[in-house]
Amino acid sequence: MATAFKVEPAEPVLSVQGLTTSFRVSGDWHAAVRDVSFDLAHNETLALVGESGCGKSMTALSIMGLVPKPAGRITAGRIMFEGSDLVSLDREAMRRIRGNRISMIFQEPMTSLNPVLTVGFQVAEALRYHRAMGGAEADRAALDLLEQVKIPSAARRFKDYPHQFSGGMRQRVMIAIALACRPQVLLADEPTTALDVTIQAEVLALLAELKQAYGMSMVFITHNLGVVAAIADRVAVMYAGEIVEVAAVRELFRRPRHPYTELLLRSIPRVDRHVSHLETIEGQVPSIAAMPAGCRFAPRCPLREARCDAPPPLAGAAHHVVRCWVRSEGGGHG
Amino acid sequence: MIRYIVKRLVFAIPTLLAVLTLVFVLVRIVPGDPAQTILGDQASQEALQALRQRLGVDKPIFDQYVDFIKGALVGNWGESLVTGRPVLAEVWAVLPYTVDLTVAAILLGALIGIPLGTWSALHRNEAIDYATRVISLLGLSFPAFVSGILLLLAFAIELRWFPVISAGKLDDPVERLRNLTLPAINLGIIMAAYVTRVTRSSMLEVLGEDYIRTARAKGVPDRAVIWRHSLRNALIPVVTVVGLYLGILIGNSVLTEIVFNRPGLGKLIVGALNQRDYTMLQGLMVVYAFLIVAVNLITDLTYGFIDPRVKHG
Amino acid sequence: MSRAAAIGRRRGFSHALGELLRAFNTNVTSWIGLGIFLTIVLLAILAPVLAPYDPLEQNIVARLKGPSEQFWFGTDVYGRDILSRLLYGARVSLIIGTTATLIAMVVGSAIGILSGYVGGRVDLAIMQLMDVLMSFPTLIMGLMIVAVLGASMGNLIFAIALTAIAPFARIARAPTIAIKQRDYIEACRALGYSDLRIMAVHILPNVMAEIMVMGSLWLATSIRVEASLSFIGLGLKPPTPSWGGMVREGFEVILDNAWLSIFPSLAILLIIFALNMLGDGLRDAVDPKLRGGE
Numbered sequence: 004m005a006t007a008f009k010v011e012p013a014e015p016v017l018s019v020q021g022l023t024t025s026f027r028v029s030g031d032w033h034a035a036v037r038d039v040s041f042d043l044a045h046n047e048t049l050a051l052v053g054e055s056g057c058g059k060s061m062t063a064l065s066i067m068g069l070v071p072k073p074a075g076r077i078t079a080g081r082i083m084f085e086g087s088d089l090v091s092l093d094r095e096a097m098r099r100i101r102g103n104r105i106s107m108i109f110q111e112p113m114t115s116l117n118p119v120l121t122v123g124f125q126v127a128e129a130l131r132y133h134r135a136m137g138g139a140e141a142d143r144a145a146l147d148l149l150e151q152v153k154i155p156s157a158a159r160r161f162k163d164y165p166h167q168f169s170g171g172m173r174q175r176v177m178i179a180i181a182l183a184c185r186p187q188v189l190l191a192d193e194p195t196t197a198l199d200v201t202i203q204a205e206v207l208a209l210l211a212e213l214k215q216a217y218g219m220s221m222v223f224i225t226h227n228l229g230v231v232a233a234i235a236d237r238v239a240v241m242y243a244g245e246i247v248e249v250a251a252v253r254e255l256f257r258r259p260r261h262p263y264t265e266l267l268l269r270s271i272p273r274v275d276r277h278v279s280h281l282e283t284i285e286g287q288v289p290s291i292a293a294m295p296a297g298c299r300f301a302p303r304c305p306l307r308e309a310r311c312d313a314p315p316p317l318a319g320a321a322h323h324v325v326r327c328w329v330r331s332e333g334g335g336h337g
Numbered sequence: 338m339i340r341y342i343v344k345r346l347v348f349a350i351p352t353l354l355a356v357l358t359l360v361f362v363l364v365r366i367v368p369g370d371p372a373q374t375i376l377g378d379q380a381s382q383e384a385l386q387a388l389r390q391r392l393g394v395d396k397p398i399f400d401q402y403v404d405f406i407k408g409a410l411v412g413n414w415g416e417s418l419v420t421g422r423p424v425l426a427e428v429w430a431v432l433p434y435t436v437d438l439t440v441a442a443i444l445l446g447a448l449i450g451i452p453l454g455t456w457s458a459l460h461r462n463e464a465i466d467y468a469t470r471v472i473s474l475l476g477l478s479f480p481a482f483v484s485g486i487l488l489l490l491a492f493a494i495e496l497r498w499f500p501v502i503s504a505g506k507l508d509d510p511v512e513r514l515r516n517l518t519l520p521a522i523n524l525g526i527i528m529a530a531y532v533t534r535v536t537r538s539s540m541l542e543v544l545g546e547d548y549i550r551t552a553r554a555k556g557v558p559d560r561a562v563i564w565r566h567s568l569r570n571a572l573i574p575v576v577t578v579v580g581l582y583l584g585i586l587i588g589n590s591v592l593t594e595i596v597f598n599r600p601g602l603g604k605l606i607v608g609a610l611n612q613r614d615y616t617m618l619q620g621l622m623v624v625y626a627f628l629i630v631a632v633n634l635i636t637d638l639t640y641g642f643i644d645p646r647v648k649h650g
Numbered sequence: 651m652s653r654a655a656a657i658g659r660r661r662g663f664s665h666a667l668g669e670l671l672r673a674f675n676t677n678v679t680s681w682i683g684l685g686i687f688l689t690i691v692l693l694a695i696l697a698p699v700l701a702p703y704d705p706l707e708q709n710i711v712a713r714l715k716g717p718s719e720q721f722w723f724g725t726d727v728y729g730r731d732i733l734s735r736l737l738y739g740a741r742v743s744l745i746i747g748t749t750a751t752l753i754a755m756v757v758g759s760a761i762g763i764l765s766g767y768v769g770g771r772v773d774l775a776i777m778q779l780m781d782v783l784m785s786f787p788t789l790i791m792g793l794m795i796v797a798v799l800g801a802s803m804g805n806l807i808f809a810i811a812l813t814a815i816a817p818f819a820r821i822a823r824a825p826t827i828a829i830k831q832r833d834y835i836e837a838c839r840a841l842g843y844s845d846l847r848i849m850a851v852h853i854l855p856n857v858m859a860e861i862m863v864m865g866s867l868w869l870a871t872s873i874r875v876e877a878s879l880s881f882i883g884l885g886l887k888p889p890t891p892s893w894g895g896m897v898r899e900g901f902e903v904i905l906d907n908a909w910l911s912i913f914p915s916l917a918i919l920l921i922i923f924a925l926n927m928l929g930d931g932l933r934d935a936v937d938p939k940l941r942g943g944e
Contacts, residue, residue, distance in 0.1 A: 132558065629786065
């Protein structure tokens with residue numbers, strides 16, 4: 004596990020600046036991701052945390068250039084990577100980056116692999132396109148990858164189809180596909196959510212190990228704060244399409260400042276603390292077409308004040324920023 | 338794969354028996370005496386009795402059933418009341434025509450329908466997609482004789498590009514093709530309409546699948562995403578429809594053969610109908626029973642070929 | 651509305667109807683299809699008023715006249731007015747098509763609901779029978795039955811209805827099985843409602859929408875099969891005008907008198923296309939997942 008306080012290199016690997024991704028809902032465009040900014044340092048793991056529908060997956064898809072068209076599009080912002088802005092790249096240039104310099108793994112291992120193509124082929128495919136490898140060479144490299152993600156008797160299973168693998172094994176295959184070209188950045192969208200708890204731990208350990216071995220940076224998307232504690236260096240909490248708090252993982256767990264983060268932390272089931280009931284957050288995430296004009300969390304917030312009717316900025320010291328009128332001034336809480 | 342094929346073959350046997358039983362029931366559905374129906378009211382008792390014996394309807398119904406099934410299974414499909422020739426020989430004689438027509442129609446239907454449906458799906462809700470949907474709906478609204486007559490009028494009678502009677506000899510390849518063209522187009526466009534629609538909807542479904550997103554995420558070019566990752570999955574329901582359509586094709590080929598005056602199974606049926614040749618008709622139904630089961634079998638085997646889950650499942 | 655959601659709620663007849671109407675409103679092609687179909691129905695009903703001539707009256711002087719001001723669509727081999735015959739012929743297509751479809755709809759849905767409701771081996775046996783029925787090409791089966799029984803209106807209706815029962819049974823059965831397991835059906839049983847009442851009052855309304863969609867599509871098929879059988883020569887005996895029969899008569903003189911077969915051909919195409927537009931639009935609306943599907 005990486006230390007929470009490390010010296011960040013001057014140049015981030017990936018820099019998302021003011022990203023806004025909008026969707027068309029019955030004729031009008033609404034922002035599903037609004038003004039999201041973050042930097043990802045070399046070999047850093049940033050966790051994007053939030054409830055489902057808060058825009059964390061859409062942020063990752065925006066980085067990949069995979070926002071579903073024509074219903075959605077990036078309406079503002081820049082995504083700086085290796086000296087170019089991914090938002091303004093053409094299709095072909097973006098394709099050459101996907102699966103090569105930036106990779107993504109998805110939540111559903113059961114449906115994310117193509118049922119009619121062999122596992123070996125699906126791993127080798129990325130190498131064929133990005134490394135211009137021939138069939139045999141790509142196959143050899145793919146087999147090597149399957150061994151690295153610890154698929155038992157990988158050589159024998161190379162020509163098997165996805166339905167012959169278990170969920171955990173399929174997610175390992177997904178990881179092999181994502182890592183095939185040794186990407187700079189790995190976007191992991193809830194990669195362990197669909198798996199059994201024991202398998203979850205194995206896959207997380209594998210990801211952490213490979214991240215070190217490959218020297219990658221990782222954006223880890225999850226709603227599970229327990230997983231965040233195990234894998235992340237820094238955490239960005241998202242709510243209703245916006246980042247509401249960013250801090251190093253220990254800092255955030257010890258001194259959460261945004262009321263939403265606090266509530267999230269209190270809703271984690273913990274073995275070391277006997278609680279009679281888990282706290283749940285009252286109310287619902289506002290729908291994309293009916294966002295409050297001011298602070299988006301205000302309708303559910305226990306600390307709501309009059310000034311919350313205006314949208315709060317993301318503010319605070321560099322190592323800990325928060326989007327809250329009440330909490331952004333006068334230091335942390337407690 | 339071999340195990341799968343054997344399994345399918347074994348499963349085809351009860352289906353064949355069931356379809357043959359249905360044919361038997363349909364043929365025996367008529368109330369009263371078939372001999373009387375064939376010979377009419379004026380027939381003598383001796384003639385009626387002789388015909389009953391020849392038809393085998395003087396026996397108890399269960400014996401008739403057993404005889405029928407046995408005969409059907411060993412390839413004894415009866416003989417024509419009119420010509421006395423075995424049904425099998427009659428069918429064998431027109432088989433090349435039927436095979437030509439069916440294969441050409443399926444090829445045309447697939448070659449037009451699959452790309453058109455894919456193209457339509459990729460341009461979902463654009464003008465081109467709406468046009469394709471309406472035109473394919475129009476295409477599958479054509480009774481085969483209506484489209485046949487319109488084709489005949491335009492290309493054989495007005496433009497004279499093709500013969501009005503598509504009977505010609507089979508040994509001259511040019512002649513054979515000229516005779517085949519219009520009937521094949523007639524069956525092919527109706528089939529293309531079905532294939533287009535099902536390809537479109539199944540392609541739309543596949544394009545929304547997670548594994549397509551995975552393919553894009555690993556940087557597979559659009560063309561390979563469509564042809565390698567999407568189409569093979571999208572074809573699984575298309576096979577079902579082609580299988581179902583072969584039933585419609587069998588019916589439509591009867592109408593097509595009438596319009597273009599082309600020899601084939603359909604023409605045999607119409608001939609038998611006109612001459613009240615009931616044994617011939619019954620024999621032809623047995624042929625259809627075998628055809629239907631064969632089509633189902635081929636459909637199943639195609640699944641095994643396209644979808645690895647079926648083969649191993 | 652998704653199928654699951656549609657089944658998820660308990661609905662009355664008016665609700666099922668409402669869903670169908672809402673489906674309707676959103677779809678232009680449905681409206682065009684319905685418009686054309688109703689126009690044809692109206693023309694058929696008003697045939698005695700609208701037809702310029704008696705459809706059976708032969709006129710040796712005016713044989714095989716092309717379309718003119720006097721005979722809009724021309725005359726046939728016996729000098730009968732084609733327009734008048736078309737108007738009356740619509741009645742034959744509509745009566746045979748709708749009666750056969752209604753019978754198949756009622757019998758098929760009853761079989762499907764009963765089979766799904768009873769379940770077990772009975773269900774398995776019935777459904778296998780339906781599969782065998784369905785495997786036989788509609789036209790070939792219709793042809794066989796009419797050939798054996800003889801061509802009359804009753805026999806045509808019987809033959810066409812028989813071929814359409816299996817698809818209705820299938821479509822009614824699937825939702826029945828889903829609804830059967832819902833709590834409120836259990837509650838009805840606990841309250842001592844009879845099975846018949848549960849099926850009629852609680853299950854039937856839930857499968858209505860899909861049966862209606864299927865009905866409009868099968869009406870098109872029924873009309874096509876009737877026309878095809880008539881074209882083959884297994885339709886109503888002359889001189890009764892039927893569209894398929896008119897095409898058949900026209901086809902015999904097609905080399906010199908194309909209009910004879912063209913007008914009835916187009917009439918058949920038009921009514922089938924209209925019904926397909928109607929059914930296709932309805933299906934899209936009832937089940938968006940199948941949008942434009944087959």
